[in-house]
Amino acid sequence: MAGIQFTDSAQTYLADLLSKQNTDGIGIRVFITQPGTPYAETCIAYCKPGEEKEDDQKLQLEQILVWLDGISVPFLDDALVDYATDRMGGQLTIKAPNAKVPMVNEDSPLNERINYLLQTEINPGLASHGGDVKLVDVVEGGIAILQFGGGCQGCGMVDVTLKEGIEKTMIARIPEITGVRDVTDHTVKENAYY
Template structure:
């Protein structure tokens, strides 16, 4: 589901060492499946884990994912990159705005995926958005 680089894992272990024992990280998506979807990482204290959450074990901690965010975090990657400008945590989640659909999925699903993944991100730069209302026999 989520891959976390060794560098990012080391970064999380250092951060979590300063937190209450048993604290993990939570990876989530706000407004999943929409053009305004945003991903985040936060601390997840032991009492904040829900029965429906998925726990992904890593070296020294777990990544906790809520049920709603899980499908949108497929193929997500977290990395910790250092360059001449400093260090930063990066989270790439290609399915956060729209889940991938199968090639044989209904035309409505395939069009919605194309709109959400290709068209709306470009229109959002200008404050726009497209929504598929219906497909008729006339085209």
């Protein structure tokens, strides 16, 4: 079963919404549009009896019935649905840290494993500087060719970041990689992080 959690406050809020639908057996359906891509969005919708899909997984919680979209289930690991109140009312929030990340393992193609590492470990650190890095290619000898973007482009620290951070991490985590190279033109200085 998927690792999605609903807080008590979220269950209470959703149970109240469902009770106003005047439909016996109504639940909610959780799904992700474009899972495993940067455009992934986690959604919750009403699900009347019979509207669930064949591959949905049923999750009976204390207060509500939840249907989990079968394709979305692997991307819902560590997801949290919460309802928080403030002086303006309340807000239902869904945090799904794995929604945008393709599921990979040791048997996945090399470029998928590299992209997974970049998205889950390397880019979150670069994002604080408004930057990111993406894989361009892997060339002979196990050299990963990377391209920096955003605030990394034009930053004087790119060489240090590349060698001390990214290259060490990639070599340690992906045995086929022997080094990394940068194809980005760092003479463009607009938006650079200093």
